[in-house]
Amino acid sequence: MEGGARSGGRGIARPTRFLREESEFEFWRLAAFSDGVFAIAITLLVLALHIPEGVSDLPRVLEDQLPDLFAFALSFAVLARIWLFHHRLFAALKGIDTGLIALNFLYLAFVTLVPFTSEVIGDYGHEKVAVVVYAGNLAALGLAGAAMTIYAFRRDLVRPKIAADLRVDTGLGTWLLPGVFLLSIPIALIDASAAQWSWPVLFIAGAVAVRRVPDRGSG
Amino acid sequence: MEGGARSGGRGIARPTRFLREESEFEFWRLAAFSDGVFAIAITLLVLALHIPEGVSDLPRVLEDQLPDLFAFALSFAVLARIWLFHHRLFAALKGIDTGLIALNFLYLAFVTLVPFTSEVIGDYGHEKVAVVVYAGNLAALGLAGAAMTIYAFRRDLVRPKIAADLRVDTGLGTWLLPGVFLLSIPIALIDASAAQWSWPVLFIAGAVAVRRVPDRGSG
Amino acid sequence: MEGGARSGGRGIARPTRFLREESEFEFWRLAAFSDGVFAIAITLLVLALHIPEGVSDLPRVLEDQLPDLFAFALSFAVLARIWLFHHRLFAALKGIDTGLIALNFLYLAFVTLVPFTSEVIGDYGHEKVAVVVYAGNLAALGLAGAAMTIYAFRRDLVRPKIAADLRVDTGLGTWLLPGVFLLSIPIALIDASAAQWSWPVLFIAGAVAVRRVPDRGSG
């Protein structure tokens, strides 16, 4: 732990820092707590799949769950990727401060909402508003992740060599996930189905573009 | 681990202590278990948001969820702040004993109730009794937190220097959260909506007051 | 880690042991996994409390939840005590083996059932069968805990000095919790309400009796 003392009479304190080496336990708790939220959110996705008791035509009812299964698979994959991002960002951190904890909570709030918006798109994937709600949730999640990354670099909370090795930076790649989902919102306002097809297309196109442009944001 | 032997024939044993340095694992388990409860409670908040299948006017039904979304955001923010308090308190601890574990369970019981009372206020925010139940839950949670802090100081379970750096003390600030929600209960008995507006107002006024009064409770 | 090699042609291998010192990570995972199950079970208790939307007489509906709140408080307290037992047992362990992992899973299965049986007794506390189901769940949980303790002592998985300090032993105290709930089952068959009153009475009487009889089981 470092700093944290009220700086003179200025009223606003410098955020308390917990460095990985000095305060391993405190550093670790934030990651473990975040993992708890991730694990629960990713497991709650399954609650969108449900068969009532006493159904007469089970095969047909199971078939009706296919869009929900698709939404489950999509949201599971997105949350897995998001977790991977979080894992890499924290691997690159040398410490945390109150600001980062606050941004991490904002980030987790959008993680927590995914089981809800995922159920909405599973049940109403053909409706524009459902696609907008889902894409909005994931875009906000991506933006909160980008904010966390930028904050960590600005506040000197990053171990530069490890960040470079893990390609944790504030370059174009940071904006890929939020960009894809933000772009899909106007598409959804025209056609719900087109917006859902746009996600893999935009994602692959974006990934190719990111690879071609040299990263300069992490410098 | 320290003590724990039955003290002579007195019948009541001195509570067993697990010191952070000697019993890192046992110390850590309590924080990890608490984080598990926090993570689940904060993620269960999303279950208050629910769209039934087969709705015809989805945009309107989503709009009806706005008070639930507001309750979600409020409870998420409160639990995040509560977690931050718990994180700082445990960072300042040099050990735990059976009494602190018991108080921590009391504290977690009120954390666990938040998804329920939060759903009540999301659905019935205009009713006095709903606001009283919610404010009562959070006031009890705040009081249990204050009790835990005072207990830790009295039983010499605190590392004074780190507590001072993190501003973990038994001063006025400890009573801010329970005070705000306790004060809002009589307001709720007059007007449900006024009580909800009183939370941010009281909270900001209280935070300013706490800052002006020098902390003497931690000495 | 120790042993684990197939012992000659005997077919049945000696259970693989993970010692706390050598395999800290593997030892830790079992406790952390158990804590996860505990944390989720204790938090799911709140799902027994539920207010449907669109209720007209909210104060009365909230009042109807009081038996559920009582069941919540009781089950929360029991699970907290059970966790404390688990915390102490693991603090006293010097290692785990496959047999202990299996018994721990049996134990966790009964932990996992508590939110279900607790909901049953919350909704049907006046019915004999509900009390029998609940008491049976907790008796089985207590017996699984006792089996785990005895197994750990027999297999030399315990650090004797720490166990003595923490009063982890196989004496009378081990049988207090399962004994109380087992004894209440015949009482429940006569009167559901009497069985519920017998729990605190038997528990306090048993705790006094355990204190008076010197522990000889741990020797």
Next chain:
Amino acid sequence: MEGGARSGGRGIARPTRFLREESEFEFWRLAAFSDGVFAIAITLLVLALHIPEGVSDLPRVLEDQLPDLFAFALSFAVLARIWLFHHRLFAALKGIDTGLIALNFLYLAFVTLVPFTSEVIGDYGHEKVAVVVYAGNLAALGLAGAAMTIYAFRRDLVRPKIAADLRVDTGLGTWLLPGVFLLSIPIALIDASAAQWSWPVLFIAGAVAVRRVPDRGSG
């Protein structure tokens, strides 16, 4: 952490490795996250047991839950065994890389589905499609586990001595669990009940066969 640098102009980077010794924290997070998902999935199994409020003949309604209780016990036992496999595999690992993290997520996706398919078989155990869905889920889970094991050996992520002691290998035993459930699918297409009886029979027969054939897969 090791490698991770983009290898020249090849575009596809060698997956970043987190070694247990160098990056204990990052290694640990994957196991802890997986344990979170396991703990939640195994605890959500209990949600399949449910008694509505206001039932008049409680003993009969409880009796109707017996198939659900059987499904609970079966799925709990399977997930416990699966966790044990995961615990041993990770004990044998010397590090993780992005490929292993991805396979682990695939594996966890099938873990997450178990509460759903378990509820289906609890409610519809007499229907062929329910048995096929359940067996398919567990077969896929077993195959993902086998894929993870093979990947770890191929990528040199295993500590050979510990793997040998724990009998973590890519031999016949790896295929026992997926084999049993795969074989039961054609049986289920003939008779739902026979398929469920085939599980213990095939499992015991397979375990005996595996013991007789010397393991050569781990070499």
